Amino acid sequence: MDIKEKLDILSKLISFPSVNDHEKQVAIYLQKLLQEHNISSQILPLEGDRANLVAEIGSGKPVLALSGHMDVVDVQRDNWQTDPFKLTSVDDKLYGRGSTDMKSGLAAMVIALIELQESNFQFPGTIRFLATSGEEVGQYGAETLQKQGYMQDVDSLLIGEPSGYVVVYASKGELDLKIQSFGKAAHSSMPALGNNAVEHLLRVLNQIESQLSDLMTTAENDVLGKTLFNIDVIKGGQQPNAIPGYAEAVLNIRTIPELANQKILDTIQNVIEHYNATTTGQINLVCDMNIIPILGNKDAKLIKLIQKIVQPYLQKQNYSAEEIEQLEKQAQLSGIPFSADEILTVGVSGGTDASKFLIDQPQGFNYVVFGPGNGNAHQDNEFVSQTMYLDFIDIYQQIIKEYFK
Structure with a gap:
């Protein structure tokens, strides 16, 4: 040829x-x-x-x-x-x-x-x-x-x-995760009538990152290095005078054998369940990609x-x-x-x-x-x-x- x-x-x-x-x-x-x-x-x-x-x-x-x-x-x-x-x-x-x-x-x-x-x-x-x-x-x-x-x-x-x-x-493996926050829309002048989905999303993201950070610090692979954690997409709210009723973020996590995909998923799910049980937030986890x-x-x-x-x-x-x-x-x-x-x-x-x-x-x-x-x-x-x-x-x-x- x-x-x-x-x-x-x-x-x-x-x-x-x-x-x-x-x-x-x-x-x-x-x-x-x-x-x-x-x-x-x-x-x-x-x-x-x-x-x-x-x-x-x-x-x-x-x-x-x-x-x-x-x-x-x-x-x-x-x-x-x-x-x-x-x-x-x-x-x-x-x-x-x-x-x-x-x-x-x-x-x-x-x-x-x-x-x-x-x-x-x-x-x-x-x-x-x-x-x-x-x-x-x-x-x-x-x-x-x-x-x-x-x-x-x-x-x-x-x-x-x-x-x-x-x-x-x-x-490395890969997790693509969607964190959904369900709230209640309201006028910004009367926030007590609503439930701010963006605020709940930001708080739970901070808690997730904090929990994973402790695990990632102690886990490393000689060839692949450490786990990588990224917040790649975040959406929420439509205009300044409206309390957002929905928000979401997409996480991309590159994984190593020493910190298994399922361990990461379980950690995030535990954070979410505790958050939902102790606040007025309603957070949901969706796994769009799970590659080892x-x-x-x-x-x-x-x-x-x-x-x-x-x-x-x-x-x-x-x-x-x-x-x-x-x-x-x-x-x-x-x-x-x-x-x-x-x-x-x-x-x-x-x-x-x-x-x-x-x-x-x-x-x-x-x-x-x-x-x-x-x-x-x-x-x-x-x-x-x-x-x-x-x-x-x-x-x-x-x-x-x-x-x-």
């Missing part, structure tokens, strides 16, 4: 506006593409215009699973300098929503499989490709595939989320292979002193280490489908997150390096060949 064809495939994937939906259209395209190269696959429908896709090459053990998600996050078109759903090339940068997260990884995996198939690659075992829906919100597609048994016999898992030349083998932390095997075969195979690709980057300084600053802000001459293995705060795929074996599994991309996932004017995208097609093929030796 020549470079134009490889770019055309990524361009087609970018053209699907699979913003938290419509992954079925992506799956249909991928199935047709795979069929053209004699690779069979199944589209597994979900609700609405959503679906997963599963393809396999080979048979028997060992089973190497490759996975990527087909959905992307929303865009604010006014902030984009290009059409977010049209792949646009500028120098070595390929712009488009999902170019980094993670349609370049998805395309690279599919093309790698196609090229291996066309080369009549013979190997003992199975390559299983899992294209998922809904990773960005709840990881519903991966959860469904896991329940359907597609991970039951998997020996190693490679997820093509954007990592650049860093190997990720651990990720994953801590893989640092000595996994996949990790060793990647470190060996990818080292020459890292060396040819030939970063300038200015680029290294910029990348080091970015590393400090993101908390993800950077090295110009070593393939690092790290843990990250962001979650992946691994949290659902590996829900029954969250620690010690042979898994890795490794794919083309950079630190601009979810941002305006998202882009991926064309060189890195094309390199990863070759890298994935080398990893697969070495894995089955």
Whole structure:
């Protein structure tokens, strides 16, 4: 497959506006593409215009699973300098929503499989490709595939989320929680006739944060660090002369094994129950996302292979002193280490489908997150390096060949 064809495939994937939906259209395209190269696959429908896709090459053990998600996050078109759903090339940068997260990884995996198939690659075992829906919100597609048994016999898992030349083998869990405060509206000149939902919300948030702070101070993971607690959304009230009858806040908490998701949920629920019992407030907790932390095997075969195979690709980057300084600053802000001459293995705060795929074996599994991309996932004017995208097609093929030796 020549470079134009490889770019055309990524361009087609970018053209699907699979913003938290419509992954079925992506799956249909991928199935047709795979069929053209004699690779069979199944589209597994979900609700609405959503679906997963599963393809396999080979048979028997060992089973190497490759996975990527087909959905992307929303865009604010006014902030984009290009059409977010049209792949646009500028120098070595390929712009488009999902170019980094993670349609370049998805395309690279599919093309790698196609090229291996066309080369009549013979190997003992199975390559299983899992294209998922809904990773960005709840990881519903991966959860469904896991329940359907597609991970039951998997020996190693490679997820093509954007990592650049860093190997990720651990990720924090995630809780998205809505704290609802129900009060009673009234005129601001007569507050006693109402019940201020905003005031109750602020008070209970302070108590929740205080209780969790004590727990977070004493819990830490050697790879993932400490729990992260954020209040990301807060709503309440409509105008200055009206006591608000309803308010809500959304919490995003990044979790570690040492402070389990359920412990955090129980702590928050206890705070709320005590608050409701001792005040005139009526607070309710809704859990919109519950993803566990994953801590893989640092000595996994996949990790060793990647470190060996990818080292020459890292060396040819030939970063300038200015680029290294910029990348080091970015590393400090993101908390993800950077090295110009070593393939690092790290843990990250962001979650992946691994949290659902590996829900029954969250620690010690042979898994890795490794794919083309950079630190601009979810941002305006998202882009991926064309060189890195094309390199990863070759890298994935080398990893697969070495894995089955």
